[in-house]
Amino acid sequence: MRSPLPVSLLMVATLSLTSSTVARPANLSPGATEGVQVIDVTAKKYEFNPSPIRVKQGARVQLKITATDHAHGFRIREMPDGADTKAKAGLVFASPQDCQKIEKGQTATIEFVAQTPGTYPFRCCVHCGWHHRAMTGQLIVEP
Numbered sequence: 841m842r843s844p845l846p847v848s849l850l851m852v853a854t855l856s857l858t859s860s861t862v863a864r865p866a867n868l869s870p871g872a873t874e875g876v877q878v879i880d881v882t883a884k885k886y887e888f889n890p891s892p893i894r895v896k897q898g899a900r901v902q903l904k905i906t907a908t909d910h911a912h913g914f915r916i917r918e919m920p921d922g923a924d925t926k927a928k929a930g931l932v933f934a935s936p937q938d939c940q941k942i943e944k945g946q947t948a949t950i951e952f953v954a955q956t957p958g959t960y961p962f963r964c965c966v967h968c969g970w971h972h973r974a975m976t977g978q979l980i981v982e983p
């Protein structure tokens with residue numbers, strides 16, 4: 841007689857998988873700076889500097905991005921290169937992310953926890969000129 845155990849185990853595994861993909865607790869307070877790694881980044885035609893940006897897994901990071909010569913934008917993928925699209929986000933943001941526009945001379949702050957090692961591409965998402973599409977960079981989260 842076969843035990844029904846494997847089926848119930850599978851159900852438990854499925855349930856826990858589902859709940860782990862639900863939104864992460866967003867209890868990162870944007871004002872808190874304790875334990876935060878602050879990285880100054882400049883955006884100008886047509887590069888981000890520094891790039892690649894390297895941080896350690898588990899670090900809470902603030903990117904302070906200054907557009908020096910023109911309005912630019914910043915958009916980063918929350919999944920590392922090569923990740924399953926159904927995997928949970930590798931970067932956990934303090935606030936919802938879309939295109940962060942940065943006016944000329946202004947600084948925008950992007951805060952996240954670098955949860956999963958990997959390479960995260962980012963790019964300018966505000967049209968800034970002829971080589972706008974080439975204005976890209978990488979964040980590397982090291983284990």
Ligand SMILES: [Cu+2]
Pocket residue numbers: 912913964965966967968969972973975
């Ligand atoms: Cu651009």
